[in-house]
Amino acid sequence: MLLVPALTGLAFLVLPVAGLLFAAPWTTLPARLAEPAVLEALRLSLVSATIATALCLLLGVPLAWLLARTDFPGRRLVRALITVPLVLPPVVGGVALLLVFGRQGPAGRWLEEAFGVTLPFTTAGVVVAEAFVAMPFLVISVEGALRGADRRFEEVAATLGASRWTTFRRVTLPLIAPGVTAGAVLCWSRALGEFGATITFAGNFPGTTQTMPLAVYLALETDPQAAIVLSLLLLAASVAVLAALRERWVSTP
Amino acid sequence: MTGLLRARLIVQRTRFRLDAALHAEPGEVVALLGPNGAGKTTALRALAGLTPLSVGHIVVDVRQLHDQPPERRPVGVVFQDYLLFPHLSALENVAFGPRCRGEGRAQARRTAMRWLTRMGLAEYAHVRPDRLSGGQAQRVALARALAAEPRLLLLDEPLAALDAHTRLEVRAALRRHLEGFDGACVLVTHDPLDAMVLADRLVVVEEGRIVQEGAPPEVARRPRTPYVARLVGLNLYRGVADGYTVAIAPVDGAASGTFTLNAAEAQTGPVFVAFPPSAVALYRTRPNGTPRNLWRTVIDGLERHGDSVRVHLGGPLPAAADVTAAAVAELDLVPGRTVWAAVKATETHAYPA
Numbered sequence: 001m002l003l004v005p006a007l008t009g010l011a012f013l014v015l016p017v018a019g020l021l022f023a024a025p026w027t028t029l030p031a032r033l034a035e036p037a038v039l040e041a042l043r044l045s046l047v048s049a050t051i052a053t054a055l056c057l058l059l060g061v062p063l064a065w066l067l068a069r070t071d072f073p074g075r076r077l078v079r080a081l082i083t084v085p086l087v088l089p090p091v092v093g094g095v096a097l098l099l100v101f102g103r104q105g106p107a108g109r110w111l112e113e114a115f116g117v118t119l120p121f122t123t124a125g126v127v128v129a130e131a132f133v134a135m136p137f138l139v140i141s142v143e144g145a146l147r148g149a150d151r152r153f154e155e156v157a158a159t160l161g162a163s164r165w166t167t168f169r170r171v172t173l174p175l176i177a178p179g180v181t182a183g184a185v186l187c188w189s190r191a192l193g194e195f196g197a198t199i200t201f202a203g204n205f206p207g208t209t210q211t212m213p214l215a216v217y218l219a220l221e222t223d224p225q226a227a228i229v230l231s232l233l234l235l236a237a238s239v240a241v242l243a244a245l246r247e248r249w250v251s252t253p
Numbered sequence: 254m255t256g257l258l259r260a261r262l263i264v265q266r267t268r269f270r271l272d273a274a275l276h277a278e279p280g281e282v283v284a285l286l287g288p289n290g291a292g293k294t295t296a297l298r299a300l301a302g303l304t305p306l307s308v309g310h311i312v313v314d315v316r317q318l319h320d321q322p323p324e325r326r327p328v329g330v331v332f333q334d335y336l337l338f339p340h341l342s343a344l345e346n347v348a349f350g351p352r353c354r355g356e357g358r359a360q361a362r363r364t365a366m367r368w369l370t371r372m373g374l375a376e377y378a379h380v381r382p383d384r385l386s387g388g389q390a391q392r393v394a395l396a397r398a399l400a401a402e403p404r405l406l407l408l409d410e411p412l413a414a415l416d417a418h419t420r421l422e423v424r425a426a427l428r429r430h431l432e433g434f435d436g437a438c439v440l441v442t443h444d445p446l447d448a449m450v451l452a453d454r455l456v457v458v459e460e461g462r463i464v465q466e467g468a469p470p471e472v473a474r475r476p477r478t479p480y481v482a483r484l485v486g487l488n489l490y491r492g493v494a495d496g497y498t499v500a501i502a503p504v505d506g507a508a509s510g511t512f513t514l515n516a517a518e519a520q521t522g523p524v525f526v527a528f529p530p531s532a533v534a535l536y537r538t539r540p541n542g543t544p545r546n547l548w549r550t551v552i553d554g555l556e557r558h559g560d561s562v563r564v565h566l567g568g569p570l571p572a573a574a575d576v577t578a579a580a581v582a583e584l585d586l587v588p589g590r591t592v593w594a595a596v597k598a599t600e601t602h603a604y605p606a
């Protein structure tokens with residue numbers, strides 16, 4: 001009784017991907033991949049996703065530490081707030097970013113007056129949009145790793161004379177490295193695929209803000225073959241992420 | 254009052270209170286001995302700064318430590334499971350303390366190598382902790398604690414994680430290494446043998462309080478609580494002495510009424526009386542002979558105890574008696590059997606309570 005819906009579900013998940021592989025213009029693929037527009041979108045995507053991940057690591061790991069290792073009033077509320085970008089439609093995130101970091105927004109005006117920096121419709125804006133959407137993945141992953149880590153090792157470090165910072169750097173961080181890596185990979189793949197917040201906050205300018213997902217969407221109107229090629233690239237990236245995380249996610253006990 | 258360590262530790266929990274005064278001289282090894290849940294580990298953690306004191310003070314080398322965080326205390330800890338950093342080699346584990354004390358990387362590694370060599374572990378310097386045996390891990394943990402140059406060394410059940418065979422070797426080695434340490438050492442154990450071998454002084458802790466302190470032979474000879482008496486294998490009673498006779502206070506579970514023991518030493522007032530189970534002789538019929546402590550009792554149970562059989566006797570004076578297996582057969586000693594028990598006055602030991 002369960003077999004029919006189960007197989008239908010499987011087909012539903014697998015067939016589109018198989019169709020993509022089937023429809024791919026394999027013979028002209030190398031030439032199409034070498035097209036400057038494709039390379040440009042690919043480069044922009046990789047660079048912005050990587051910088052966004054670095055930003056998430058820089059801000060997200062300390063935030064995860066704060067959530068896992070300290071107790072302060074409103075900690076539960078803070079954790080709830082952090083997960084909001086997870087469930088928020090990305091377009092809404094883009095609109096929110098525009099309101100705050102836009103030229104008329106409070107933070108955006110301050111950034112422009114103080115540093116001459118404008119975020120909307122720039123590559124920096126792409127990074128901000130991606131980081132906004134992807135950071136919860138990292139924070140939640142790292143917080144879980146911190147909670148799972150044996151805190152007695154931190155006590156040992158303290159009795160050996162290590163300050164909190166030394167303990168964190170030389171003991172805690174190496175112990176939770178697998179969790180941080182997993183979080184970073186997840187964060188990176190989410191940033192790579194980000195569409196809604198990016199197009200709303202950073203726009204869609206080839207070379208500066210047009211990342212792969214945006215290029216795919218645009219190409220579908222004008223050059224469906226190019227859209228398929230770009231999609232294949234994103235699919236390859238996703239498969240690579242899956243391979244990198246297979247130990248943690250795919251294998252079930 | 255002098256001493257390297259002077260401390261009054263009070264830790265108040267909802268259903269538990271630790272209140273213990275501890276002191277130790279340079280080079281002295283003090284063992285905190287007590288049953289599980291007595292508060293020994295809490296005391297150790299309080300000394301290290303890992304558990305805050307509710308009230309009290311900790312002074313090491315005239316320096317007040319109780320308001321200092323763990324990393325600012327000259328206190329080293331060897332934890333029960335050793336807790337070697339799994340991502341660092343043995344050498345890097347030992348070099349961790351010296352690095353934190355400001356030594357450069359190369360200098361710290363030299364210091365660490367010196368300690369590992371001293372522990373006989375030079376060839377294991379680059380081995381990860383998961384490749385070390387229990388005894389080796391224990392020595393690395395000791396080297397790591399000592400390399401940070403503590404003035405007070407704390408050992409939490411240092412031998413509990415080892416099997417019986419390695420335990421014997423490691424205990425002897427540990428004693429040698431502790432003799433070379435000029436600071437004070439406090440170790441926690443529930444094993445009386447570990448405590449007797451390793452420590453210069455025993456501090457017995459029960460339910461958060463110190464119930465007895467003294468040199469190991471003194472504690473072994475003159476136990477002051479049923480727990481200590483059981484640890485050192487003695488029958489122990491509380492009573493009131495009047496010369497050579499001691500009126501024993503009714504023991505829990507025994508019939509009320511006074512029981513009188515004749516002791517070897519004359520005492521006056523509240524006393525403890527102790528005698529070993531091997532001093533108790535058992536008879537099926539009332540024996541004739543010299544004046545001694547003689548009473549009628551019932552056998553509660555029997556169990557093997559080394560080469561002999563330990564017979565548990567019920568009222569009026571609950572006691573353990575060690576007899577040979579041959580005697581058990583000959584006298585047909587079975588639970589419920591009524592027997593006569595005798596203890597020579599010269600085998601008992603009475604001391605002020």
